Amino acid sequence: MLHDGHAPVYSRLLRPWLGAERPTLAEFGILRGTGLAIWRDLFQEGRVLGFDIDLAPYQAARPGLKRRGAFRRSSPEVFEYDQLQDGSIIPTEALRGETLDIAIDDGLHSVVSIVTTWRSVRPHLSPRFAYFVEDCSGLLAQYGEEFAGFDTHSAGMMTVISGGI
DSSP states (O other): OTTTTOHHHHHHHSGGGTTOSOOEEEEEOOTTSHHHHHHHHHTTTSEEEEEESOOHHHHHHHHHHHHTTTTSSOOOEEEEOOTTSOOTHHHHHHHTTOOEEEEEEOSSOOHHHHHHHHHHHGGGEEEEEEEEEESOTTHHHHHGGGGTTSEEEEETTEEEEEEOO
C-alpha cells in the first residue's frame, strides 16, 4: 500500500468508518491475505470478507500471517469468486442481508473484470460507501458511464467510486 501510493487515498476516505460500530468490508483479489490482515486490524469490530478465484495462496499464507500477529481477534470470511463471471449470487450469499460499506477491487486489474465485479456488488452497497479499484488506469475514461450518479475520481493508479460520503 505504501509502495504504490494507495495509503493516502485509503487514509483520507476510510475515516468515516474508523470507530464505526460494525462496518462491512469486502476485498476482491486477496492473493495471500496481507490486505485482509490490514483490514481485519483496522476494522476490529467490523466484518471483513475476502473473495478470490483461488483461495489456495491465502490458505497457504494464513499460518504465517497468524504467527506474525494477524487475525488475533477474528478471522476474515473468505469465498471463491470469479471476477470474469456474473457472480452476483456470491456476494448475496456471503453478505446474508447486510450491505457493503467498503469494497476493494485488487483482483485481475482488467476493465472487464472490474466492471463485472462492480455490477455484481453494486446492489449490495450501503447508501454511504467507498469502492476502491486498485492498479487500473483509464477506468473512468473507458467506462465512466457505468458509474453515473456516483462520485468518482482517480488518484494515480487508484479509482474511487463513492456515495454518501
